[in-house]
Amino acid sequence: MTETSRAGKPAPTTEAAGIAPPRAGRPRFARLWDRYGILGVLVLMIVLMAVLAPNFLTFTNVFNIARAASINAILAAGMTLVILTRGIDLSVGSNLAVCGIVSVLLWTAGLPSVLCVAGGIAVGALFGLLNGALIAYLALPAFIVTLGGLTYLRGTAYLLTDGQPLLADDLGFRLMGSGFIAGVPVPVVVMLGLYLVLWFVLRHTRFGTEVYAIGGNPEAARLAGIKVKWTLVRVYVIAGACAGLAGVIFSARVMSGQPTAGETYELDAIAAVVLGGTSLMGGIGTVQRTLIGAMIMGVLSNGLLLMNVPYFYQLIIKGGVIVLAVAIDSLKNWKRA
């Protein structure tokens, strides 16, 4: 008697890991899921919302979603690089507030719009530099350094504004928030531009390769002569600059500097990165998938809003979807192991 009955089935997908190369030997569906699964979730969600929510799939609403999601997406872009290096940046939400306020302060001080925008981004990059230097050169844990940043930057935001919103009705760079380029909202154009740049950086520059190498195996990177510390510093500078950019857009959108801007945004950004399938263990992930993750969150918020789901339930559903999406994603790893 033989034991063919059970094992003779075609494509024993789960058992390949032992000897065969896990990926090469996997059936087509699993590979498709690896690559496009998260995009499928987005499409599914759009279809679902289009059916359930009135006015969801209108031209205006699509841009509304993209514009609303753009700030989270911009934070998440920088966060992707940080997480790729096995790090975390909890300070981006507070950094956003400080940078937004700085850009408004620069405007009220009489500077031209371009310098206000550049100034906001530069301040963000500067705090990123501080984070990165502490993490890379003093070898402090990223979680603690940026948790401190989350707190002291929020304090700075209150200090700069005396706790009150800093109104600027004549804000010169308000188009950064509310303008359109060829019919597309400016924040969306900026977001897409940023993702294009970071996609190129990760995929086509030596810096990108170094980011993946450090995340994949920091000791191997060091022994291969990669400047690990300097690369880490640059990663946190980028995350800070993204926070600065998001802060400028935020201020432009509300035409004021808000000390409470961006509270808990760092968590949304992390959620978008993780939804996009970037590994918290570092070394695996792409920005384009983070963008999809951010859009999933945007579609969900918008759809729930259009369906008049009460806010409390919205939070519960959003949290549930994040956990569910990550669970589905890890299921494939679990089956493989």
Place this chain on the structure above:
Amino acid sequence: MSTPPLLRMTGVGKAFPGVQALTDVHFELHAGEVHALMGENGAGKSTLIKMLAGVHTPDSGTIEIDGRPVSITNPQRAVDLGIAVIHQELNLAPNLTVAQNLALGREPRTRLGLLDRSRIRREAHAKLDRVGGGIDPDAVLGTLSVGMQQVVEIARAVAQNARVLVLDEPTAALSEAEAQRLFSLVEEMRGAGMGLVYISHRMEEVYRLADRITVFRDGHWVGTSPRAELEPEDIVARMVGRTLDDLYVRERHDPGEVVLEAEGIGDGAGIGPVDLRLRAGEVVGLGGLIGAGRSELAQLLFGAQRVRTGRLRVGGRAVVNRSPLDGIRNGIGYVPESRKEQALFLDMSIRDNVVTTGLGLDQVSDFGVLRRGRMTRRVATQIDALRVRCSSALQRVAELSGGNQQKVVLGRWLAIAPRVLLLDEPTRGVDIGAKHEIYRIIDRLAREGVAVLVISSDLPELLGISDRVLVMRNGAVAAELPREEATEEAVMLHATGVAAGSG
């Protein structure tokens, strides 16, 4: 037919998508027998073990225990059938005590449903006594040596009434003394009527322990013979499918001028001061016991550890290596001891692994932008030269065998053409065919004028490929042995300090 064998596998086959892992395999194990299973990596040993452990089920063929067909559909079923597998990575909780580990999964309870701690401890004593004792049941497992942990795992298997015990490269991480203890335990278990499947690459062990030897190659059963009827050369021939008339390769000429010269190099603590000269076209072996400071010395030369004393010259020029990048720029390459932990980016492609060095990335990019064409050419060159077996240069390194992974690491360094190459245990965990190829590569490099330093704990290898051998002890070079004087005994004498007077 008299009594049926304890375990019999007949015509067993197993395929994975794209790979036929085992084809029509036969294997028999008697009670009171140690049966060695040998073969190169990828020969199908792991697949066979996993079938016994209930991880994989065979596509075809039968498995019998005591002559009765069984199907081992899951790990629990394997335990119930009396099969236990001791893997290379132990299956225990390092944060728990020995006693807790032994009770794991079947903890006795008091009538109130609480853990019965005293009984756990009592039973642990009994279980440990069956494997020779000498282990404190209250010790936290992680504080024990690997050898002791292994004994605990064996104790657990014995306590579960295992009759078939599979040991997968059990001595890989053991010291000599621990290995000796394991050997006597194996002999005891054989005496007690258990059947043991013993997997090892080490010939001496197999000859010391095995009653019969079965060899697999490429997923096929090649043959089973009593130990007395097989010479080691026969086994190697069966494993590789041809005779390796000369495993070690040494076809180079006499060495040229001095390329690397170290004077009094040390870290100011335990390592050094060391004087060292490496010549172009020379392979220098660096022997010594584990902990003698060989890897540390290599890292000092390379710049991966801070040099506190001494001077270094490469190609006649004084250099100071403050970082690996300095070492690389000064013409030194370093293949570390652990390829997975210190060298490879497992989730990256072969191509990206090969180009990722501080200098390599300079060479394949313009103003920080990678040039795919240059990367592709560079990788193709190394894949061809080193005969890396892969589906494409874009294959993930994690999917390659150990030997091919090591070739990728070598390719990374060869691609930037170093003048000095420091190789730390370059053939560890690599099968015999790939070892031979790595020796060829080392020899070729020497012929091309590279100065090579090879650290190895494998004495036959060290002696077989080196032009001269340095022996380290306690952080210093204890002896330099020309090729003619370098014997295993001589190296061990200096490594252990027995010959201290002459060092």
